[in-house]
Amino acid sequence: MTTLSDPPRADGFRLSLLVRDKRYRSYTFQAIALIALILFFGWLASNAIRNPVLRQAGIDFGFLADPAGYDINQQPIPYTSQSSHLRAAFIGAINTLIVAFLACATATVLGVIAGVLRLSNNWIVRKLMAIYVEMFRNIPVLIWILIIFTISANVFPQPSAFRGDNPEASPIFGVAAITNRGFYLPRPYFTNGIGAVADEVPADAAAPVAQEVASNANWLIVLAVLVTSFFAVRAVNAWATKRQNATGVRPTTLWVNLGLWFVPIVVTLVILGLRWEVPELRGFNFQGGILARNSLIALWFALSVYTGAFIAENVRAGILAISRGQTEAAAALGLRPGRVMSLVVLPQALRIIIPPLISQYLNITKNTSLAIAVGYMDLTGTLGGITLNQTGRALECILLLMAFYLVFSLVISAVMNAYNASVALKER
């Protein structure tokens, strides 16, 4: 080949080529960045090593076995102030996962609805959704958490407002109370299932009262029944599709499916002797039932609406990415708009929506650490907050905290990536 410029001379390598020549430039900059990074971390590490406090105390995780000494309000597993710091950390971790899970679920529902409706043909609906999205994603989530928390502490009635003959407030349908400390909801329990009876029935009890059986195994039974129903319904649907392919007519499966969903679970619950424990005002607070504290509610709600706004944009982008031709072709085949969306557009849009959705789930999980602002006892509140502060073991606590969040994030990514792979375009 002949070129117009001079051919590079064999001895023509100059240092400036490292920056100017396209072949070397990227390597040069990467090498510089790498060296800077190593130096920076080296500096941090040497600082930490030279730290006199660390030198004396060393890194020692032994404190995790000591009694924590403090109480935690939301205890998904049994805990007392005499339990270890490690147990307190696990309580925090579970609380983090609880609120992260709840927020991911509601944010997804909100996001999909808002994203779809933002493309609605109805002007008002479209604009309302635009307002929702812009309002929530442009104000920091911490502010939303605080707003919701402050409102719930000041607007909802105190438990004492439910007291007396003529109370200012009364429970909804007599079973659920909304107070400024949280929502008290009825709690389901079983009286016939497997497991030990919590309290002995007193011999002189006037009427035999059904006693609660303590084992959580009963909930596993319920879960197993639901899972079986799910697979049964799937089998029915698969059969219906086969029939449709063969005959062109889809058999009506609605009633069979409803039956498959409801009959087994209702029968199971009756056999297990489902009862509801209704919260009752006793002493300072409502007792019994489930308490969703307003710290949980504020955090959950704020994370949902905030992240929901971002998910709405992802959904909208995903839908817009599907060419109009698809919609038009589907409409030309006679599909109604709802079915066009659910059968043609959304399944394809999903492939575009899921990768950013993974990031949103990770964001939610990490943003739960803002719990500290409303006193929700998550991982940052227990391990990274009280434990760190009372023991003074900052480095150990922070390292452990990072490990926990890293594991959460990696697991979520792995699960979501697997799901993504399952809906991805399968090329043959």
Next chain:
Amino acid sequence: MKNSVLLGTLAFAGLAAAGASAATLDDVKARGSLNCGVNTGVPGFAAPDANGEWQGFDVSVCRAVAAAVLGDPEAVNFISTTGKTRFTALASGEVDLLARNTTWTFSRDTDLKFDFVGVNYYDGQGFIVPTALGVSSATELDGATICIQTGTTTELNLADYFRVNDMSYEPVPIETEAEARTQFLAGACDVYTTDRSALASVRVTYPSPDDYVILPEVISKEPLGPLVRHGDSEWGDIVRWTYFALVAAEQYGVTQDNVEEMAAEAGDNPEVNRLLGTEGELGAMIGLENSWAKDAIAAVGNYGEIFSRNIGEDSPVGLERGLNALYTEGGLQYAPPFR
């Protein structure tokens, strides 16, 4: 998030290395001002007044030290710390001195590596409740929702007290006094618990103080005092003896008004002479001017004056001297000899 926490910790570790090794006195002199850690606002103890000037019982300790070291009680940077951030602030060298109703405990003194230089207020933990609850004793608090500041001795005492008395409660953890106030006044908790001095101080700022009572029980010992980092004993001595100078001044009748006059020439009490620098070289022994104690007293008055001005019976907070009277009057405040 994760990375920034790591970097923050390591950077903090680095700062601690820098902060703990240098001589604090030289740093303060070179800077020309004292960095003093106080709380985020408890009227009477430490709170900015209408002009933005920090005032209060703990603030006076900071000003006295600044006056003794730099000759200027105004040369103080006040740094607000919460129950949780205060120890990091001190350990990292962000503050030279922490005067923030902090309880002297074994583990803080040893494991956390601080030195408490004295006790400027002997206190104990108490409970405040709305009168409307009709509660007259802490033993009736079974099942109550209780607001507590996290990172304090308060939350540990509370857990112990309820466990020992076989009662249950619902803790609502909070970070600052302002948050506690919002929650408690909104009735989101039935009870607020902390040091009784702080309870008395915040009670008078409630819209109608008479609607709230402090229960009679005192469930712990809370000796509150100023503290410095381990490992710089010279600096610890300066803060300790500045505080003792204020106590001794009360004992010997040296006041903000008469201190200049008494320091003008040697009088007939040799201890007062040594304290005020008209006799001996006490100042030089701790690396300060000989007028260090005089400057501190002139700036903030003696211990009794500080007490009555900020939290005493004539102030809005209205605390009795009680345990904090001089030992000559049946209290625990006692300054070792100046010689």
